[in-house]
Amino acid sequence: MLKISELAALTGLSAHTIRFYEKHGLIEASKRSDSGYRYYSDADVKRAEFVKSARNIGFSLDDIGVLLSIRLDKQSHSCQEVTDITQNKLDEVNERLSELQAMQQTLERLLESCCGGPENATHCSIIEALDGGDVTVTRRAS
Amino acid sequence: MLKISELAALTGLSAHTIRFYEKHGLIEASKRSDSGYRYYSDADVKRAEFVKSARNIGFSLDDIGVLLSIRLDKQSHSCQEVTDITQNKLDEVNERLSELQAMQQTLERLLESCCGGPENATHCSIIEALDGGDVTVTRRAS
DNA sequence: TATAAACTTAGAGTTAACTCTAAGGTCAAC
DNA sequence: GTTGACCTTAGAGTTAACTCTAAGTTTATA
Ligand SMILES: [Zn+2]
Ligand SMILES: [Zn+2]
Ligand SMILES: [Zn+2]
Ligand SMILES: [Zn+2]
Numbered sequence: 001m002l003k004i005s006e007l008a009a010l011t012g013l014s015a016h017t018i019r020f021y022e023k024h025g026l027i028e029a030s031k032r033s034d035s036g037y038r039y040y041s042d043a044d045v046k047r048a049e050f051v052k053s054a055r056n057i058g059f060s061l062d063d064i065g066v067l068l069s070i071r072l073d074k075q076s077h078s079c080q081e082v083t084d085i086t087q088n089k090l091d092e093v094n095e096r097l098s099e100l101q102a103m104q105q106t107l108e109r110l111l112e113s114c115c116g117g118p119e120n121a122t123h124c125s126i127i128e129a130l131d132g133g134d135v136t137v138t139r140r141a142s
Numbered sequence: 143m144l145k146i147s148e149l150a151a152l153t154g155l156s157a158h159t160i161r162f163y164e165k166h167g168l169i170e171a172s173k174r175s176d177s178g179y180r181y182y183s184d185a186d187v188k189r190a191e192f193v194k195s196a197r198n199i200g201f202s203l204d205d206i207g208v209l210l211s212i213r214l215d216k217q218s219h220s221c222q223e224v225t226d227i228t229q230n231k232l233d234e235v236n237e238r239l240s241e242l243q244a245m246q247q248t249l250e251r252l253l254e255s256c257c258g259g260p261e262n263a264t265h266c267s268i269i270e271a272l273d274g275g276d277v278t279v280t281r282r283a284s
Numbered sequence: 285t286a287t288a289a290a291c292t293t294a295g296a297g298t299t300a301a302c303t304c305t306a307a308g309g310t311c312a313a314c
Numbered sequence: 315g316t317t318g319a320c321c322t323t324a325g326a327g328t329t330a331a332c333t334c335t336a337a338g339t340t341t342a343t344a
Contacts, residue, residue: 003290003291004290004291005289005290005291014332014333015290015291016332016333016334017331017332017333019292019293020331020332020333024331033291033340035291035292035339035340035341036291036292036293036339036340037290037291037292037340037341038291038292046273049273049275050272050273050275052275053271053272053273053275053277054272056277057245057248057249057252057272057277058241058242058245058249060330060331061330061331062330067269067272070263070266070269071269071272071273074262074263074264074266074269075262075263075264076262077262077263078259078260078261078262078263079256079257079258079259079260079261079262079263079265079266079268080258080259080260081263082256082258082263082266082268082269083253083256083258083268086249086252086253086256086268087253089245089249090246090249090250090253093242093245093246093249094246096242097239097242097243097246099200100200100235100238100239100242101239103199103200103231103235104232104235104236104239106199107199107200107228107231107232107235108232110199110228111225111228111229111232114221114224114225114228115221116221116222116224116225117220117221117222118220118221118222119220119221120216120217120218120219120220120221121212121216121217121219121220121221121223121224122216122217123221124212124216124221124224126221126224126225126228127209127212127213127216127224129195130192130195130196130199130209130213131188131191131192131195131213133191133192133194133195135195135198135199145320145321146320146321147319147320147321156302156303157320157321158302158303158304159301159302159303161322161323162301162302162303166301175310175321177309177310177311177321177322178309178310178321178322178323179310179311179320179321179322180321180322202300202301203300203301204300285344286343286344287342287343287344288341288342288343288344289340289341289342289343290339290340290341290342291338291339291340291341292337292338292339292340293336293337293338293339294335294336294337295334295335295336296333296334296335296336297332297333297334297335298331298332298333298334299329299330299331299332300329301328301329302327302328302329303326303327303328304325304326304327304328305324305325305326305327306323306324306325306326307322307323307324308321308322308323309320309321309322309323310319310320310321310322311318311319311320311321312317312318312319312320313316313317313318313319314315314316314317
C-alpha cells in the first residue's frame with residue numbers, strides 16, 4: 001500500500017492532481033488509515049497508471065471516466081464503444097492538426113517575407129500582410 | 143462611420159467580441175454619439191481587420207496588442223521585433239504540432255489494433271494497451 | 285519530546301478568450 | 315406614439331484541467 005506521495009512519484013502526477021482526479025471519480029484509494037490518509041493498493045496503482053496513459057494520449061478526463069467504466073466491466077461493453085471514443089478523439093486531433101498546419105504555413109511564409117533586421121518597420125511585410133488581410137485563413141478551434 | 147453591428151457583419155466578429163477587444167485595447171471606436179453609440183471610421187475598420195487577421199493566424203490577444211503598437215508607430219520599431227513575435231508563435235505552433243502528431247499516431251495505432259466490433263470488450267486491445275502503459279509517450283501541453 | 289515533513293479538507297485562484305445576462309436607453313419605421 | 319431592433323454598461327458565467335492556499339492533524343526522525 002502506497003501513500004499519496006509515493007503514488008505521485010510512481011505516476012508522475014502530483015498529489016494535488018491525484019486528489020483532483022479522485023474528486024472526478026478517476027482514481028481512488030481503496031483504504032484510508034484511521035487518521036484519513038489515503039493508501040493505494042496494487043490495483044489502485046494500475047488504475048492510476050491507466051489514467052496517466054490515457055491522459056498522455058490526450059483523452060479528456062470525461063473520456064477517461066468512460067474508458068474506466070468499460071475497463072471495470074468489460075463484459076458489459078463492446079469494442080465498438082472503445083473505438084468510438086478513440087475515433088472521436090482522433091477526429092478532434094486531426095481537426096486541430098489541420099488548423100495548426102495552416103497556421104504553421106502562414107507563419108513560415110510571413111517569416112520568409114520579412115527581413116527581420118534592426119531597421120524600422122515602415123516597410124515590414126508582416127505588418128503589411130496583416131493589414132492587407134491577405135493571410136491564409138485558418139479555421140478557429142471548435 | 144459604421145455602427146457596431148455593421149462592423150461585426152464586416153469582420154465576422156460578434157458585437158460582444160468587439161466590445162471585449164475594446165476592453166483589452168485592441169479595437170476602438172473613434173467616435174461616440176451623444177447617446178453613447180460606438181461609431182467606427184475607415185481607419186477603425188482597418189484596425190479591426192488587422193486584429194481579425196492576426197487572430198486567424200493564431201496570435202494571442204497579447205501578441206496582437208504588441209503588433210498593433212508596432213503598426214501604430216512603425217518608425218519606432220524594427221522588423222526584428224515583428225519576426226521575434228512571429229517566430230515565437232511558430233515555435234509554439236510547432237511544439238503543439240509535435241504533441242498532436244504523437245497523439246495522432248498513437249490513436250491510429252490503437253484503432254488499427256482493435257476490432258471495433260459489437261462483441262464484449264474482454265479482449266479489447268485498446269484497453270489492454272492503456273492498462274499496460276505501452277502507449278507512445280506524448281508530451282503534455284506546456 | 286520537539287521539530288519537520290507529509291497528510292487532511294474545503295474552497296479559491298489560474299488561464300484565455302470569449303459569451304451571456306440584466307436592466308435599461310435609443311432609434312427607425314409605420 | 316408605439317413597436318421592435320439595436321445599443322449601452324457592469325459584471326457574472328463558461329471551459330478544462332489543474333494549482334494553490336489555509337488551517338489544522340499525523341507521522342517519522344533525532
Ligand atoms: Zn525589414
Ligand atoms: Zn518586417
Ligand atoms: Zn474486439
Ligand atoms: Zn477492442
